[in-house]
Amino acid sequence: xxxxxxxxxxxxxxxxxxNDDIFVEKRKAAVKPVLDELHAFLVQTKDIVTPSSSLGTxxxxxxxxxxxxxxxxxxxCMTPDNNEIxxxxxxxxxxxxxxxxxxxxxxxxxxxxxxx
Numbered sequence: 001x002x003x004x005x006x007x008x009x010x011x012x013x014x015x016x017x018x019n020d021d022i023f024v025e026k027r028k029a030a031v032k033p034v035l036d037e038l039h040a041f042l043v044q045t046k047d048i049v050t051p052s053s054s055l056g057t058x059x060x061x062x063x064x065x066x067x068x069x070x071x072x073x074x075x076x077c078m079t080p081d082n083n084e085i086x087x088x089x090x091x092x093x094x095x096x097x098x099x100x101x102x103x104x105x106x107x108x109x110x111x112x113x114x115x116x
Contacts, residue, residue, distance in 0.1 A: 002038045006031055006080050020076035028073050035070055039063075 009030045013023055042059050049056040072078035
């Protein structure tokens with residue numbers, strides 16, 4: 001629910017076509033309390049969960065990266081996630097995985113050669 005609030009606020013503000021300064025000002029006013037709520041939840045959860053569990057690892061990672069996470073509040077061109085960049089590089093990542101196993105320019109293994 002907390003993360004959804006951030007995206008709802010972001011979508012609402014982006015839909016208003018505000019100039020950058022006003023957008024950043026309104027975003028900070030609306031999102032900062034939600035991020036404060038998220039931070040409080042993470043700090044509380046950190047004390048409850050085992051640090052080596054999946055949840056504990058995620059909570060610790062988020063708290064350790066908190067200063068980087070909230071930087072997006074300061075610039076209108078930034079978003080709360082990097083989904084656009086992920087979509088842009090997806091074809092290269094998939095290609096890289098496929099190219100690992102190709103050893104010819106045509107992209108497939110050559111036919112085995114039988115010597116009799």
